[in-house]
Amino acid sequence: MRLSGNQREYALAFVHGDRLVKMNTTQYEIEVLAAMTDQYIDHCLDNPKDNALATFEKIGKSQRGCR
Numbered sequence: 001m002r003l004s005g006n007q008r009e010y011a012l013a014f015v016h017g018d019r020l021v022k023m024n025t026t027q028y029e030i031e032v033l034a035a036m037t038d039q040y041i042d043h044c045l046d047n048p049k050d051n052a053l054a055t056f057e058k059i060g061k062s063q064r065g066c067r
Contacts, residue, residue, distance in 0.1 A: 012037055015056040022057075036063050 003011055016033060020026060039059050044052065 012040075015040070015053060018053060019056060019060045032063050036060060 016037075020028065036056075036059050040056055043050070043055055043059065047055070
């Protein structure tokens with residue numbers, strides 16, 4: 001999360017896309033994705049040594065709104 005601007009946006013798009021592919025879906029609720037992004041950024045800033053994809057997957061499992 002030390003990235004800024006477009007680089008951060010691309011990294012976040014990647015983790016969202018990775019999760020949607022694993023769920024075999026393209027349907028989502030933007031409010032849920034926004035909440036996941038906020039939670040993910042906060043977690044990464046507080047825990048910089050955690051695995052990024054594993055962290056996002058864990059956050060995603062606790063959220064609803066992706067089908």
